[in-house]
Amino acid sequence: MAALAVALPLHLLFAVVVSEPYPAIMFPSFGKSPTADSSVAPEPRFQVAFADGTTAAITADELLTDIPIGNQSVLQKLFPRREPKELTGGGLVTSIRRWVNRHLTGNGVFDPAFAGWLDDRTRELHPGRDPVSLTMTWVDVEIEAGSGDVMSETERNNYTVELGGGR
């Protein structure tokens, strides 16, 4: 019990200040909602371009159909929605955070293996077609709290991945 009394607060502190470890004895936090009158939700949108000049929209659920955890979080890793914060300074916590950022952030969209996977996946979703590129755009959708109506849509980062068209 004494060990738990020390270990539990320490690993929660680590999770809050640096990054949540796994395994960890904790439940999810859920952040504060940004405004009182509306809510902004990031929405990933995909468009695949084919060799014949046509395009088609595909959803994140179609693309990542097999992944049973929230696909938005997965997509945030692969196609970062925001530029990573520049961590400056030499304190211990900043150094740990910098190390974590370096080691927990992959090549994502710039990884050739990922482009290959996207190419295979778009061909599965559109059999017989010849995809040449996939564009992913993060759109911030603002919803009015009272009515639930869409108040605005703002495009954020977008990424284009060249696929193996004509292979």
Place this chain on the structure above:
Amino acid sequence: MTTTAPTTTSRRFDQWLFDNYDDVTDDSLAVVRILYAGVFLLFMQPEFTWIESFTDSFFFPPIGPFLVLPGFPPGPFFVVVEIVLSVSLVAVALGWRTGWASLVTTLTLLAGFGFTYSFGKIDHTIFVVLAPTLLAAAGWGRRWSLDERAGRVGPGPAARWPLVVLMVLLGWMFFSSGIQKLANGWLDPTVQSTRGHHLNHLIRGDDALLAVRVAELDNRVLYELMDVGTVLLECAGLVAVVSRRWFRNFLATVAIFHLSILAVLNIPFWGNLIPYLAFFPVSVAPRPGRWLDAVMARLPSVGGGAVVAGVGAVAAVVMLAVGPPGTALLDAIGIGGEILVTRSMLAAGAVLGAWWLARELLGWMSGLRRRGVSPA
């Protein structure tokens, strides 16, 4: 030589640790064991073989043991994980080498979920993962088990302190969630965080059950009360561990809370419900008890391993072929199996929670009456 008498505080601590759940019987824990393994095997056993269709570009392990790995293991690894999990769950259900089987279940789930969460999101299933090992230590394999048939169960009641450890871990988990919300500003009266999360879920298409109706309620006071209520309830988890009565009332409230989360946010937080039962004195009616006795009497007192291997092999083949068979069957006849099972379990949990709280309230009121105090 002189001995020092234990202080009142240390005696109270020992009572809290060792005698806290002395009303939870071996029968009661055995029911939880059979339900846990049975529901997993039939309906909810997690699948991991899907991971093999993704490249290492998706490998973003959280800080922890998975960080040292260069990427996902090859596909056959996940087939082995699913086979081991099926066999260990069968062993837990039948109570064969229950301690080891429960530990293997914990380790297998820990590994499978670890690779699942290495896609970039941690779902908080750790209580379901740890429960088998701690409940086995608390004696969930002592009744209606092959271990009992084979005489591998020692005399006398099992130590229940692992149940207290599990209680502290669970209370802490809720507290960790509440205290983070508190730090994140959930009590800021100018912002209704529940409202924000609700709308985010609606945008993503989670519009089932009461989600749309609740969205139409444009009442800031109500939403602020939800924010405050959520933070208070979750933080209360750590306070509730002081007494088993408080903790049971806390869990009964949480069971209702889980149903409300499902109804509004469409988050089916079902997995903890069966392990919650371990903290309650579940009484088994004579007839089902006799039926379980009769079933166990038909199983061999020696060679239980062969029974587990045979049933486990069938369970593993079915799991690899169609997934959890109960869910597959419900899906095949056009009923969404997973949705039906999770919603039914959450509804049953909330009904049981409400029943428990009503029983406590009535007991409290009749206690006041006996002492001649008006509850009003």
